[in-house]
Amino acid sequence: MNPLASLVQKKLDAIPVAVRLQMPDGQWLGPKDAQVEFVAKTNVALKNLAAGDIGKVGEDYVEGRVEINSSMRNLMAAATAMLPGNPVDAARQGAFTALIGRLVSVWRHSIERDAQQIEFHYDLSDDFYALWLDPRRVYSCAYYRDPGMSLDQAQEAKLDHICRKLRLKTGERFVDIGAGWGGLLLWAAENYGVDATGITLSKNQHAYVNKLIEQKGLSGRVRMELLDYRKLDTNEPFDKIASVGMFEHVGRAQLSQYFSRLRELLAPGGLVMNHGITAGGVDNAQLGHGMGDFIEKYIFPGGELVHIGHVLTDMANGGLESIDVENLRPHYARTLWAWSDALEANLDDAKEILSSERGQKALRAYRLYLAGCAAGFENGWIALYQVLGAHLPQSGRADELDHPDDLSYPWRRDYMYGA
Template sequence: MNALFSQAERQLSSLPVPVQLILPDGTRLGAGDPKVGFTLKTLRSVSHLVRGRIGQLGEDYVEGRVDITGNMRDLMAAAAAILTESPVDNSQPGWLSELGRKATSVMRHTMDRDARQIQFHYDLSDDFYGLWQDPRRVYSCAYYRDSGMTLAQAQEAKLDHICRKLRLHEGERFLDIGAGWGGLLLWAAENYGVDATGITLSKNQHAHVNRLIEEKGLQNRVRMILLDYRQLEETRPFDKIASVGMFEHVGRAQLTGYFSKVRRLLRPGGLVMNHGITSGGTYNAQLGSGMGDFIEKYIFPGGELVHVSKVLETLSDGGLEAVDVENLRPHYARTLWAWSDGLEEKLDEAYRILPGEQGAKSIRAYRLYLAGCAMAFEQGWISLNQVLCQRQGVFDETQLDEPPGQAYPFRRDYIYR
């Protein structure tokens, strides 16, 4: 045991911020004037720290076995330095491991399980999410078109960035798969005049967006449906489709089928924007060092990440053609820090919204989740990619500006000008 404590002391001395441990018997290790403090109630937590198992250390905090003091930015600086190995795995799994992964993915993503998993996360509390999101409750990576933007401005810039990439026009039929609290759905309808359909598996989001549709008087051309994407009818294709922060819930074994379904929902020449989190490693489906297990248990059950190369492979297998890929990783790091800072500023109110011990566990989990993901995007352990795709149509190469039958022009400048 003394060897474990000595190892912990050596580890603390090498961290970029002063950290102090208070052991179960009251012994103090590390800095005398710490910026981050851990009060450990079990010796197992000391082992988690020494071994760099920050996911398990996070679980100890959520379950009340560890108390943490200090701000989230200092805590994450310490957490990144505590790691003993990279949480990103670039080694290709063997065929048996890959077969096991695929079987697990298939099992975890039935329609019933997906509905339960989505509701576990998104139906926690609208008021809780409203504490730290922007007023439109856009729960995905913002787009900081310039450095002085607020979170709300950057989220509106993201919504418009997607609409520009999709080249939305008045009267087009637009589908938003996983429409959240309706930010993109309503932005597209109000600013681009589209006929908009959104789907979600979250009962809270479904009710919230339908209230907004009624308040805005948009019932004649905007609708929000409680529906699994697999149940969408294919009788009348959409002109444009967006999927923002949704395909992470699909499961890697289902991705080709998912993109194939999207292709069948899209008219020939139509565009689809797939905006989602991707893994930093080529083969890992979640972060290592226990972080992926932490997110699976407390935040996103059933979530699976793939590398952007796998996204391109599976969408191609599904019959779509990638025409533009943009990495927004730094934007998501800044977005997550904005969310984290917003939650930290309103912790007292969060505890009123989510009362009791279960509420306290959720708040502790989200404190680590938001700040931890900000750190992970900063470090490049995970990423965010917007992939613009089209369902191919026939075109005449002499028409350089507006190819007949195609929604995507020959040049990119329409996105950015």
């Protein structure tokens, strides 16, 4: 056995699920009844497998240099075991690297570039997303208030969880920044009676939601605009603001300005909910071993993560007080597995919808992305936080624990979880 084959064999033997590998020369390693099967078509792809460089293995799969036959759950068990170390530790930044990263972040998050990056991801195909999202097409972490909930039920629970945290009331001006396919926007309007505005940079989402608004007879009280959050009018502030699954696209160098903008858009006594993915490590902007690079190239160009500690610091620098912080990391792991299972169950339809060469590559990338992110949340490499914020208090009050009617936020959680 040649040295590279010997190295690969040792790697396979250490994996907790049975793995079979075909070498570029046709030689097979591993049992015939293996749960995971790799077919390496080039020596470079074989070296990436041997090194446990999961991001590059993923790229090899997308580009056709490796074939994979496996369920996504078995594949992720194998991939996690193949890693040479913790991907959080592998991506820690030194001071100089962080400085360069900050400069790059400033450059790549202009209004024009952000619009192009959002279009790349969200305008892939509405029909494709509909295959594996819930009927409301809520493309963010669900909330499994009851462990036995279906994905559809958990997404509705999430929408209501946000509305209850924001204490939405009839007639309030509400804006959903990065409104997606309108799940939260329409839920808030139909169940809480708010005057609702949604914004997106996706042309597909903009057209889809406006059609829903018209079909539901909500025109005049609900609107969806094709608009960057930086172009919202601060002269007409909102009583309540939600930003769900959007701030990951802002860029770490812009986060203080982002939260400052939300504060400018928030009326006195109002509340803002920021719901988004955060880094598992304090000093890394993405995952190591090529995993972050894979997501940047094939899924979310321009996406950047920061640790929750940095989020709270940037909120404070932006003039907002963090008044409730909740980690939904396990909820997102379950959500992503639900999405992954649904996509795997509809692969034939997905292949037909994404029939172009670019579409077929995108499908292979999404198969790895959904399952890989599920594993990432399971292992704590990434997390999901909801942070509720308000204007910093202008003067002290002695009665903040007494629930007076003029307080925007009661300083107990009973209202959030009570019947």
